[in-house]
Amino acid sequence: MRSTVAPKGGGTAYVRWAFTDVIEVEFRGSISAHVVNAAVLSLSERLAEQRATFLLIDGTDIERYDADVRGPGVALLKAARQGGVVAGACVSPNSAVRMMGAAVAFVSSLAFDFVATREDALSAIDRRRLAK
Numbered sequence: 001m002r003s004t005v006a007p008k009g010g011g012t013a014y015v016r017w018a019f020t021d022v023i024e025v026e027f028r029g030s031i032s033a034h035v036v037n038a039a040v041l042s043l044s045e046r047l048a049e050q051r052a053t054f055l056l057i058d059g060t061d062i063e064r065y066d067a068d069v070r071g072p073g074v075a076l077l078k079a080a081r082q083g084g085v086v087a088g089a090c091v092s093p094n095s096a097v098r099m100m101g102a103a104v105a106f107v108s109s110l111a112f113d114f115v116a117t118r119e120d121a122l123s124a125i126d127r128r129r130l131a132k
Helices: 033-049 067-082 095-108 118-131
Strands: 002-005 012-019 022-031 054-065 087-091 111-115
Touching: 012 033, 022 033, 022 067, 033 067, 054 067, 054 095, 054 118, 067 095, 087 118, 095 111, 111 118
Parallel strands: 022 054, 054 087, 087 111
Antiparallel strands: 002 012, 012 022
């Protein structure tokens, strides 16, 4: 099951279970604080029903993001941590998105890998799963 969050502004966030222990947030389009805040709410609702160990953030289809997404990004990772997430991976072909994500992850104290492809993100999660 997937929940779609599409507030005003052209951006969309999808929250879904990728695997039984991996919850995924996929962002598409123009990402504003409003889109990320809506994703935080959706993620929190999902994690209240079932805890996750890992978070996969897919930013492959982000066209642009507003400067005000940092705070909501930290809230997203904190909500994930409160829902049981211990680590995750973020995929984006854009190195600027990966750099911004690394700063957000540092603030949230979650172990995160930032990679260019979905395959690399899933491999990073598998490595962390095996290391447990």
